[in-house]
Amino acid sequence: MAKNVKPRVKVPKSAKPGDVITLKTLISHPMESGQRKDADGNIIPREIINRFVVDFAGQNVVDVTMEPAISTNPYFEFEVKVDQAGEFTFTWYDDDGSVYEEKQSIEVA
Amino acid sequence: PVLAQDAAPAAAQTPTKSVEEWIAEFTGGSEVQEGGVTLTAPEIAENGNTVPISVSAENAAEILVLATGNPTPGVATIKFGPAAGARQLATRIRLAETQDVMAIAKLEDGSFRQAKSNVKVTIGGCGG
Amino acid sequence: GRWGRLAAQQTLSQDKLLEFDDFGNVTLIHITDVHAQLKPIWFREPAVNIGVGDAKGRPPHVTGMDFLQMFGIPPGSPDAYAMTCEDFVALAAEYGRMGGMDRVATVVKAIRAARPDSILLDGGDTWHGSYTSLKTRGQDMVNVMNALGVDAMTSHWEWTYGTERVNEIVGELPFPFLGANIFDVEWDEPAFEPYKIFEKGGVRIGVIGQAFPYMPIANPRWMFPEYSFGIREERMQAVVDELREEGVDLVVCLSHNGFDVDYKMAGRVKGIDVILSGHTHDAVPEPVLIGQTVMIASGSNGKFVSRLDLDVRDGQMLGFRHKLIPIFSDVIQPDAEMAALIDSERAPYQAELDEVVGKTESLLYRRGNFNGTWDDLICDAMRAERDTQIALSPGVRWGPSLVPGDDIRREDIHNATSMTYGQCYRTEMTGETLKTVMEDVADNIFNPDPYYQQGGDMVRVGGIAYAIDLSKPMGQRISRLTLSDTGEEIEPSKSYTVAGWASVNEDTEGPQIWDVVESHIRKTGTVKLQPRDTVTVSGI
Ligand SMILES: [Mn+2]
Ligand SMILES: [Mn+2]
Numbered sequence: 001m002a003k004n005v006k007p008r009v010k011v012p013k014s015a016k017p018g019d020v021i022t023l024k025t026l027i028s029h030p031m032e033s034g035q036r037k038d039a040d041g042n043i044i045p046r047e048i049i050n051r052f053v054v055d056f057a058g059q060n061v062v063d064v065t066m067e068p069a070i071s072t073n074p075y076f077e078f079e080v081k082v083d084q085a086g087e088f089t090f091t092w093y094d095d096d097g098s099v100y101e102e103k104q105s106i107e108v109a
Numbered sequence: 110p111v112l113a114q115d116a117a118p119a120a121a122q123t124p125t126k127s128v129e130e131w132i133a134e135f136t137g138g139s140e141v142q143e144g145g146v147t148l149t150a151p152e153i154a155e156n157g158n159t160v161p162i163s164v165s166a167e168n169a170a171e172i173l174v175l176a177t178g179n180p181t182p183g184v185a186t187i188k189f190g191p192a193a194g195a196r197q198l199a200t201r202i203r204l205a206e207t208q209d210v211m212a213i214a215k216l217e218d219g220s221f222r223q224a225k226s227n228v229k230v231t232i233g234g235c236g237g
Numbered sequence: 238g239r240w241g242r243l244a245a246q247q248t249l250s251q252d253k254l255l256e257f258d259d260f261g262n263v264t265l266i267h268i269t270d271v272h273a274q275l276k277p278i279w280f281r282e283p284a285v286n287i288g289v290g291d292a293k294g295r296p297p298h299v300t301g302m303d304f305l306q307m308f309g310i311p312p313g314s315p316d317a318y319a320m321t322c323e324d325f326v327a328l329a330a331e332y333g334r335m336g337g338m339d340r341v342a343t344v345v346k347a348i349r350a351a352r353p354d355s356i357l358l359d360g361g362d363t364w365h366g367s368y369t370s371l372k373t374r375g376q377d378m379v380n381v382m383n384a385l386g387v388d389a390m391t392s393h394w395e396w397t398y399g400t401e402r403v404n405e406i407v408g409e410l411p412f413p414f415l416g417a418n419i420f421d422v423e424w425d426e427p428a429f430e431p432y433k434i435f436e437k438g439g440v441r442i443g444v445i446g447q448a449f450p451y452m453p454i455a456n457p458r459w460m461f462p463e464y465s466f467g468i469r470e471e472r473m474q475a476v477v478d479e480l481r482e483e484g485v486d487l488v489v490c491l492s493h494n495g496f497d498v499d500y501k502m503a504g505r506v507k508g509i510d511v512i513l514s515g516h517t518h519d520a521v522p523e524p525v526l527i528g529q530t531v532m533i534a535s536g537s538n539g540k541f542v543s544r545l546d547l548d549v550r551d552g553q554m555l556g557f558r559h560k561l562i563p564i565f566s567d568v569i570q571p572d573a574e575m576a577a578l579i580d581s582e583r584a585p586y587q588a589e590l591d592e593v594v595g596k597t598e599s600l601l602y603r604r605g606n607f608n609g610t611w612d613d614l615i616c617d618a619m620r621a622e623r624d625t626q627i628a629l630s631p632g633v634r635w636g637p638s639l640v641p642g643d644d645i646r647r648e649d650i651h652n653a654t655s656m657t658y659g660q661c662y663r664t665e666m667t668g669e670t671l672k673t674v675m676e677d678v679a680d681n682i683f684n685p686d687p688y689y690q691q692g693g694d695m696v697r698v699g700g701i702a703y704a705i706d707l708s709k710p711m712g713q714r715i716s717r718l719t720l721s722d723t724g725e726e727i728e729p730s731k732s733y734t735v736a737g738w739a740s741v742n743e744d745t746e747g748p749q750i751w752d753v754v755e756s757h758i759r760k761t762g763t764v765k766l767q768p769r770d771t772v773t774v775s776g777i
Contacts, residue, residue: 010424020194024424033203035180060190062198067183069176071159071201077425079194151467152688155453161425161465199425207711229689231454232677 002029002047002094007102009090014107015082023054024077027092027100033068049074051093057086084108125181128211135173135186135213136221145222146172148212157204157230165197166214166222172198173215177225178208204230249315249332249568255347260558261548262438263487264352266345269360269515270537270635272394273370273378274652275579277334277566278637280538281602282520284322287777289707290685292497297519297534308522319540319563320520326600329640332565336539338381339571339579340564344542345385346572352546354437358444359387360515360535361493364406365394366635368651369586374398377582379406384578389413389433393449393456393493393516397657400461415446415491417476418469428464431476434485440549443480445509447473447492449516451691455681457658457741468498468688470505477508486552489513495692496521496534503527510554511545517692518604518634524559531557538637540564590648595758597645599766602638603653606682607772608697611636611653614766615750616699618757623663623736623747626720627671628699631739632678634692645758647751654738654751661738661747669729672715675703680711698771701727708776721771 010024027049034046048068054061061080074092085108092100126134132141146166154160164172164187174184187198196214204210207230213223288298299307301323310316318328319335349355363382364375375398382390389412395403407414407429417431432445449455452466473490480488490509492499495516503512504527512532520536524545531554535543541561548556583590603609608616616628636653639645666674674696681691695705704717718727727733738750758764 026423055190056192059192060188061192061194062190063188064198064200065186065188067185068181069179069184069203071203075199075201075425077163077199079197080192081194152686153451153454153691155451155465155467156458159422229680231681232674 002096005029005094005098005100007090007092007100009088009102009104011088011104011106014109017083017108018081020079020081021106022077022079023088024075025052025054025090026073026075028073029094031068031070031072031074035068047095049092049094052076053091054078055089056080056082057084082106082108126183128175128177128182131173131175131183132213135215139219139221141213141221141223143223145216146212146214146224148210148224148226150210150226150228153229153231154204157206159201160204160228161199161201162210163197163199164212164214165195166212166216167196168217169196169214170217171215172196173213174202175211175213176202176204176208177211179203179205184210204228206230249565251343251569254562254565254568255344257351257544257546257560258558259351260546261556263440263442263547263549264348264355265489265511265513265545265547266348266355266357267360267513267533267535267543267545268341268357268539268541269493269513269535270362270518271338271378271539272362272366272537272635273364273655274336274367274538274637275338275369275377275381275583277337277340278538278652279329279334279640280336280540281322281325281600281604281638282320283604283606285605285607287606287683287707287774288497289683290687292500292687296521296525297496297517310522315563315565316522319565320522325602326640333567335566336564337566337571338385338539339576340566340569341539341542342385342572342575343569344562344564348544356388356435356437356442356444357386358489358491358513359390360491360513361390361392361448362394362515362537362635363390365397365656366652367655368590368648369583371651371655371657372586373582374402375406379410380582381575381578383411384575387412388435389415389444389446389491391415391446391448391491391493391515393452396452396461397456399657400463403461413446415444416448417445417472418450418466419448420465422463422465425465432480434480434483440487441485442487442489443483443485444489444491445473445476445480447490447494449493450498455691455693457743459743460657468494468502470502473502474506477506481508484552487511487547487549487554495690497687497690498692499532500525500527501687503530503532511547513543520561522561524557529554533559535561537635590646592647593644594647594650594755595645595762595764597639597643597764598641599764600638600640601764601766603636604634604694606694607774608769610766610768611638612697613699613769614758614764615654615754616697618754619661619736619738619750620699621757621760622753623661625663625734625736626700627666627733627735629674629735629737630697630699632682632694632696633739634694645764647755650751650754650758654754656739658740658745659738659750660740660745661736661750661753662740662745663734663736663747665732666735667729668718668727668731668733671727671733671735672718672729675715676712679705679714683707683714684711702771702773704773704775706776707774717773
C-alpha cells in the first residue's frame with residue numbers, strides 16, 4: 001500500500017456566476033508501473049491510482065481512467081463552469097482499493 | 110554531458126494492448142480524422158518521467174491519450190461531464206523514449222478526431 | 238611585432254570605438270555571456286559554425302573570410318580580429334587582448350554620460366566560468382555587475398550553483414532576475430518575475446526575460462529540481478500581449494534562447510520590438526530584422542558591448558541605430574573604480590590564479606562546431622590521466638583562448654573547465670552506446686528545427702575519429718567510428734574505456750577536470766598541438 005498519499009487541490013475561493021475557472025490537483029503517489037524490477041530481478045507489482053473523478057454540485061466535471069504512464073504524483077489541470085455556489089468533490093481510486101477524497105467549496109456572487 | 114538522467118520505465122514483461130488495439134477498442138473501428146484536437150507537448154522533454162501534456166477538443170465527450178512508443182502505450186481516457194468548463198485537461202506523463210504522443214477525441218456527434226505530437230527524450234548535456 | 242602593434246592601435250582609439258551619433262529617445266546597452274571573465278582575454282571566434290535548415294548561410298552561420306565579405310570588413314582590421322578567426326594569432330599580436338570588466342565599465346559609463354536614461358541589460362551566463370566565480374559561488378560577478386549598474390538580467394549557468402544559492406543571490410540583487418519561462422515544477426506556475434517596465438524619458442519600456450529553455454536537459458536537473466523552463470512560446474505571446482495591454486511603448490525580450498531559437502521565436506510571437514539574444518555567443522555586427530523585430534547578438538566573454546538607440550513614439554518603434562562595440566583592452570582605458578573592485582575580488586586567490594602550470598607553443602582555442610585545440614588538450618589529459626581509450630568533453634561555447642608563447646596558468650585551465658559538476662568519470666561503454674550518445678548530441682545541434690537545438694557545439698572526442706553527415710536525420714548522422722590511434726573500427730557490441738566530464742548525473746565520481754588537466758600539463762611541460770582532422774563532415 002502506498003504510503004503518505006496526500007491529495008491537494010487548488011480551487012479559487014470565489015467566482016462570478018458563469019465564470020470558467022481553472023482547477024489544479026496533485027496527489028502524492030509513487031505510481032508503481034508494474035514494469036520495474038527490484039534488486040533481485042523480481043517485478044515490482046503495479047500499484048497506481050487508476051481513476052480520478054471530479055464532481056461539482058452533484059454534476060460530473062471529469063472522469064479520468066489512468067494507466068501506468070501517468071507520472072508519479074499525478075497532476076491534473078482542467079476547467080469548470082460555475083453558475084452557482086457549490087462543493088467540489090475530488091476522488092482518487094487506488095489499485096489497492098483505497099479511495100482518497102477531498103472536498104472544497106466555492107462562493108459564487 | 111553524456112550519461113542519461115533517470116532510467117526510463119523498463120520494457121513490459123507480458124504482451125500488452127498495442128496502439129492499434131487501443132484505437133480499435135476506443136473507436137469501434139470508425140474512421141478517425143485529423144484535426145479538431147489540440148495536443149500540446151514540449152518539443153524536448155525536460156524529464157521523460159514527467160512530461161507535461163494538454164489535450165483539448167471542442168465538443169469532445171471523451172479523449173484517449175496514447176504514448177505510441179512506450180512498452181505499454183495506454184496513458185489515460187478522459188470523460189467530460191456536464192460541469193466541464195472546457196473539453197480540456199492537462200496532466201504529466203512518462204515517456205520511455207523519443208516518440209509520438211497521440212490524442213483521439215470522440216466528439217458528441219459520434220465522430221473521431223486525432224492529433225499527434227512528437228516529443229524528444231534526450232540524453233542531455235553540454236551548452237553555450 | 239611591437240611597431241606593427243603600435244601602428245595598428247593608432248587606427249584605434251577609445252573615442253573612435255565609442256563614437257556614436259545619438260539617435261531617437263531610448264538607449265539599450267546589452268552585454269551577455271561574460272562567463273565570469275573579469276580580466277582581458279584572448280578569444281578566437283569559430284572557423285566552423287554550420288547553419289542547418291533555413292539557417293544555412295545566414296549570420297551567425299558565416300565565418301572567416303565569408304563573414305568579412307558579408308559585412309564588408311577589411312581583412313587584418315580591428316573588426317576582423319574581434320569578430321572572426323581569420324589570421325587570429327598574428328592579429329592578436331597586433332591588437333592585444335579583448336574585454337575586461339573594467340574596460341566594459343568605461344564604455345557603459347560613457348554611453349550613460351551621453352544618454353543618462355540608458356538601460357543596461359545582462360543576458361546571463363554571467364556568474365559562471367572562472368576560478369574565482371567557482372570559489373565565491375558567483376559572488377565576485379554579482380559584486381562587479383552590481384557596481385556596473387545592471388538594470389535587469391536573465392539566466393542559464395547561474396542555475397548550476399543550485400536553487401538555494403540562486404535564490405540567495407536573487408534575494409539580494411538590486412535589479413530583477415527575469416524569467417518569463419521559469420515555472421515551478423509542482424503547480425506549473427510562474428516562479429520569477431517575467432518582465433520589468435522601465436519609464437525612461439517619457440517612454441515606457443517593457444523588458445521580458447527569457448531564461449535558457451533547456452536548462453534541465455543541458456545542465457544537471459538535480460541542482461534546481463523545483464523549476465521547469467522551456468521555450469513556452471504561448472507564454473511569451475501572453476506576456477507580450479499583457480505588456481501591450483499595459484500600454485508600454487516598446488517591448489524588449491532579453492533572451493538566453495540562442496540565436497536560431499530567437500530567430501524562429503521572432504517569426505512566431507507577434508509584438509516583440511527588440512530581441513537581445515544570448516547563449517550562442519555570436520558576435521553579429523549588424524542588427525538582424527525578422528518582420529518588425531530587431532535582433533541583436535553581442536558576443537561573449539566581455540569582448541563586446543552592444544549599444545542600441547531607438548526612436549520610439551506613441552507605442553511604435555520608428556527606427557534604430559546600433560553598434561557592436563569591441564572592447565580592445567589596450568585601447569579602452571580601464572575604469573579605475575571597477576579595476577580596484579576586480580582586483581579586490583581576485584586578491585584572495587591571486588597566488589593560485591597566477592601559478593604557472595606549463596606553456597603552450599600552439600594556439601589553444603575552443604569555439605567551433607567540432608574539437609578545438611583546447612578540447613584536444615583536455616581530451617588528451619583525460620585519456621592519459623584516467624587511462625582510457627576514449628575521452629568525451631562537452632561542446633560548451635565558453636572558454637577563452639591562449640596564443641603561442643603563453644604560459645598556461647591555473648586560471649587559464651579554470652577558464653576552460655570551471656563548473657560545479659566538473660568530476661572526470663571513468664567508465665566503460667559499448668560501441669553502440671557511444672554512437673547513441675554522439676547521435677543524441679548531434680541532433681541537439683544539427684536538428685533543422687531550431688526549437689530542438691540546445692545551442693552548444695558537438696561533443697568533443699579524444700581517441701576516436703568519425704564521419705558526420707549533417708543532411709541525415711537523428712540516428713544516421715554518425716558513421717565510420719574508429720579508434721584514431723590504430724584506425725581500428727569501433728564495434729557496436731565491444732566495450733571501450735571512456736573518460737568524460739560534466740556529466741548531468743548526480744552521483745558522478747572522479748577527480749575534478751581542472752586537476753586532471755593540470756596534472757597532464759605539468760607532465761607535458763610545453764604543449765604543442767595542431768588542429769586534428771579526426772572528424773569528417775559532409776552534408777553541409
Ligand atoms: Mn554562454
Ligand atoms: Mn548559455
